Amino acid sequence: KTETIETGTGTGVFVGQVPLTTTQSGSTYQLKDGTRGGQSTVDMNNGTSGNGTLFTSTTDVWGNGQVSNRQSAAVDAQYGAAATWDYYKNTFGRNGIRNDGVGAASRVHYDSNYTNAYWDDSCFCMTYGDGASNTHPLTEIDVSGHEMSHGVTAATANLNYSGESGGLNEATSDIMGTGVEFSANLSTNPPNYLIGELVNLNGDGTPLRYMDHPSKDGSSADSWSSTVGNLDVHYSSGVANHFFYLLSEGSTPKTINGFSYNSPTVNSISVAGIGRDKALKVWYQALTAHMTSTTNYAGARTATLAAATDLYGAGSAEYNQVATAWAAVNVGS
Numbered sequence: 001k002t003e004t005i006e007t008g009t010g011t012g013v014f015v016g017q018v019p020l021t022t023t024q025s026g027s028t029y030q031l032k033d034g035t036r037g038g039q040s041t042v043d044m045n046n047g048t049s050g051n052g053t054l055f056t057s058t059t060d061v062w063g064n065g066q067v068s069n070r071q072s073a074a075v076d077a078q079y080g081a082a083a084t085w086d087y088y089k090n091t092f093g094r095n096g097i098r099n100d101g102v103g104a105a106s107r108v109h110y111d112s113n114y115t116n117a118y119w120d121d122s123c124f125c126m127t128y129g130d131g132a133s134n135t136h137p138l139t140e141i142d143v144s145g146h147e148m149s150h151g152v153t154a155a156t157a158n159l160n161y162s163g164e165s166g167g168l169n170e171a172t173s174d175i176m177g178t179g180v181e182f183s184a185n186l187s188t189n190p191p192n193y194l195i196g197e198l199v200n201l202n203g204d205g206t207p208l209r210y211m212d213h214p215s216k217d218g219s220s221a222d223s224w225s226s227t228v229g230n231l232d233v234h235y236s237s238g239v240a241n242h243f244f245y246l247l248s249e250g251s252t253p254k255t256i257n258g259f260s261y262n263s264p265t266v267n268s269i270s271v272a273g274i275g276r277d278k279a280l281k282v283w284y285q286a287l288t289a290h291m292t293s294t295t296n297y298a299g300a301r302t303a304t305l306a307a308a309t310d311l312y313g314a315g316s317a318e319y320n321q322v323a324t325a326w327a328a329v330n331v332g333s
């Protein structure tokens with residue numbers, strides 16, 4: 001059959017109504033994006049094995065925003081994958097997760113009552129559960145960006161997923177996932193420095209993580225100490241998430257898109273901030289050019305200073321703010 005690239009319309013659980021790049025094959029439409037490395041979304045039908053079933057439709061209209069419609073979570077996943085692809089391409093010139101032009105598959109409706117999402121290098125695919133009672137899918141856009149960024153990390157610095165390097169691996173996913181969320185700028189999901197704020201994984205409406213003040217989750221570290229590497233990687237990430245927030249926005253409390261931020265002051269150090277776009281460029285350059293599998297927090301400081309030198313010059317205002325932001329989370333100098 002002849003395949004053509006089409007533009008359909010989807011309504012997701014979290015993204016609202018969005019355009020989707022789809023494939024028409026004969027009289028059937030497929031949730032497969034020929035403009036972004038063939039990225040597709042499949043239905044795992046609440047099972048845990050196999051490659052799932054590609055979403056198809058007789059019309060190029062997908063989902064209705066309700067979780068009871070199996071296509072709605074698929075719309076979120078397909079749109080999140082497209083937004084992640086576009087973010088890396090447009091911001092860093094990166095052509096897909098491995099920079100080889102190949103798109104990853106997204107698998108939705110994995111298992112039953114599965115309250116997680118994950119990236120898997122071996123299938124080059126990402127997977128979303130349906131959450132509690134199969135009614136809270138994990139398909140929020142910062143989760144898409146977070147998980148796919150694990151693939152980027154694996155293809156670049158390959159930070160070991162334990163100890164301080166594991167915290168840096170996790171923080172990289174939170175940082176880049178937040179970059180994806182801001183770039184998508186959804187009216188249904190005003191971008192912010194919280195992680196997973198719409199998924200309600202805690203069951204009480206709180207986000208999974210707070211980049212401006214990581215310890216608000218009850219477990220994450222706001223600043224470095226010699227024992228931070230003993231924490232779960234989703235908590236030792238707090239040091240780098242806090243660094244990134246401070247480097248982006250500075251330490252003065254502020255409200256952005258209706259979200260209020262208030263970072264704890266450490267070592268009595270104030271940070272001015274260089275803006276989110278520059279902070280993201282510094283992190284990506286550090287990840288792809290200077291970090292290795294064993295980089296720890298001291299090494300992340302060195303790597304981001306080297307990145308700031310690459311991008312803005314040694315002794316630039318940006319370089320100095322990188323140093324100040326690390327000092328403000330008790331790393332280095």
Ligand code: ASN
Nearest residue numbers: 116117118119146147150
């Ligand atoms: N959702 C989790 C994460 O990406 C899965 C894991 O524990 N690796 O961090």
Ligand code: ZN
Nearest residue numbers: 146150170173
């Ligand atoms: Zn992660």
